[in-house]
Amino acid sequence: MRTAKKAVTQVLAHLHADEVVALTQRLVRIPSVFRPSAPDGNESAVARVVAEWLRQEGFTVEVQEVSPGRPNVIGWLEGAASGPTLCFEGHTDVVTEGDPREWRHAPWGAVLEDGRLYGRGAADMKGGLAAAMVAAAAVRRGRVRFAGRVMLAALVDEEGGMTGARHFVRTPLGRSVGAAIICEPEQNELCLEQKGVFWARVAIHGRMAHGAMPYAGVNPIAVVGSYLHALPGLERRIRRGVPRSRFLGVPHVTPTICQAPVAGVAQNNVIPSSAELRVDVRLVPGLGPDTAVAALEELARATEARWPGSKIEVETIEPPRPATRVPRSEPVVRALAWGVRVVTERRPRFGGVPGSTDGTIFLTEAGIPIVTFGPGDREIPHQVDEHVEVSELVEAARCYAAAAVRFLSARA
Numbered sequence: 001m002r003t004a005k006k007a008v009t010q011v012l013a014h015l016h017a018d019e020v021v022a023l024t025q026r027l028v029r030i031p032s033v034f035r036p037s038a039p040d041g042n043e044s045a046v047a048r049v050v051a052e053w054l055r056q057e058g059f060t061v062e063v064q065e066v067s068p069g070r071p072n073v074i075g076w077l078e079g080a081a082s083g084p085t086l087c088f089e090g091h092t093d094v095v096t097e098g099d100p101r102e103w104r105h106a107p108w109g110a111v112l113e114d115g116r117l118y119g120r121g122a123a124d125m126k127g128g129l130a131a132a133m134v135a136a137a138a139v140r141r142g143r144v145r146f147a148g149r150v151m152l153a154a155l156v157d158e159e160g161g162m163t164g165a166r167h168f169v170r171t172p173l174g175r176s177v178g179a180a181i182i183c184e185p186e187q188n189e190l191c192l193e194q195k196g197v198f199w200a201r202v203a204i205h206g207r208m209a210h211g212a213m214p215y216a217g218v219n220p221i222a223v224v225g226s227y228l229h230a231l232p233g234l235e236r237r238i239r240r241g242v243p244r245s246r247f248l249g250v251p252h253v254t255p256t257i258c259q260a261p262v263a264g265v266a267q268n269n270v271i272p273s274s275a276e277l278r279v280d281v282r283l284v285p286g287l288g289p290d291t292a293v294a295a296l297e298e299l300a301r302a303t304e305a306r307w308p309g310s311k312i313e314v315e316t317i318e319p320p321r322p323a324t325r326v327p328r329s330e331p332v333v334r335a336l337a338w339g340v341r342v343v344t345e346r347r348p349r350f351g352g353v354p355g356s357t358d359g360t361i362f363l364t365e366a367g368i369p370i371v372t373f374g375p376g377d378r379e380i381p382h383q384v385d386e387h388v389e390v391s392e393l394v395e396a397a398r399c400y401a402a403a404a405v406r407f408l409s410a411r412a
């Protein structure tokens with residue numbers, strides 16, 4: 001342990017706050033919103049900068065083209081002996097800035113003011129990505145002996161279908177990962193749980209008819225009313241079946257889209273033939289997607305029985321992302337908790353991730369133990385005037401470096 005602490009001191013001497021800030025600014029200034037209609041509306045420009053930076057720092061770099069213009073960048077450093085791979089993960093895409101006039105600071109300006117760095121992606125999550133890059137580089141600069149590999153994975157499309165993470169975990173490099181730190185903005189809390197999610201499409205079929213003769217048709221809008229009316233009860237039943245999570249609270253079943261008619265022109269005197277609902281379901285550990293889908297289907301059968309002639313179909317729109325949980329005893333959790341104590345001289349704070357991340361894919365599709373930890377207020381992502389506290393940003397980088405030293409030197 002003493003040697004690990006000494007190694008941390010050595011590494012931290014090569015980790016400079018200014019550099020973390022400057023690299024974050026550089027990344028924020030490259031807009032990387034995915035806009036399928038714009039030729040440069042993707043992650044390629046920021047990925048190029050990440051790859052070039054890593055190469056200059058002595059990393060071996062592999063660029064994986066996930067889809068045209070959307071490259072994953074993976075960089076790694078080999079230790080002196082064989083051992084597990086510790087991966088720091090960040091995504092290079094950001095969500096839209098919305099209306100720039102609503103911002104007090106230019107969304108791509110990366111302006112520093114009162115100890116904060118402002119811009120789209122400052123928190124979610126170019127700050128975390130830059131912190132991890134500098135931390136990993138400092139391990140090399142400090143010339144500490146370690147076993148295994150330090151890896152940096154800068155992946156595309158987290159804000160969309162997570163195709164970057166899905167692609168990565170299937171490649172030989174992805175399969176080599178022993179544990180991962182997901183650098184999402186969680187105000188430097190160690191998050192061992194993440195909520196899961198799926199979206200259900202509930203298609204309601206009735207029979208088209210004249211508004212003057214409703215008895216001649218089956219009105220899908222009335223069926224929608226029944227279904228919606230019963231959803232809060234379904235949510236309560238689901239909640240009773242799972243233990244309450246200290247960090248994530250309870251599962252949610254929320255209708256988000258309601259549409260009728262589904263096709264054709266809406267007219268005052270026409271009962272449409274069909275309607276559609278979308279339901280957003282948030283999962284917690286202990287509630288699997290299958291259980292929740294089954295509950296939505298059961299409600300569909302009960303509603304059909306009340307409305308003769310109606311037909312209700314339930315399907316998930318994308319593959320569900322289950323909730324995740326890793327135990328505190330997991331080596332990567334212990335290494336990071338140790339790193340936080342050494343760097344901050346405080347006990348680590350624990351928390352939970354309200355949404356799913358690329359880490360969800362790492363854990364559920366590849367069995368990689370993850371812990372989510374990164375700089376930035378949990379609620380700030382996707383808002384205007386997104387920002388990260390510089391002190392938190394630098395603290396994250398230092399904690400990452402210490403965690404890497406601990407995780408990889410425990411085995412050297």
Ligand SMILES: [Zn+2]
Binds near residue numbers: 091124125185
């Ligand atoms: Zn994110």
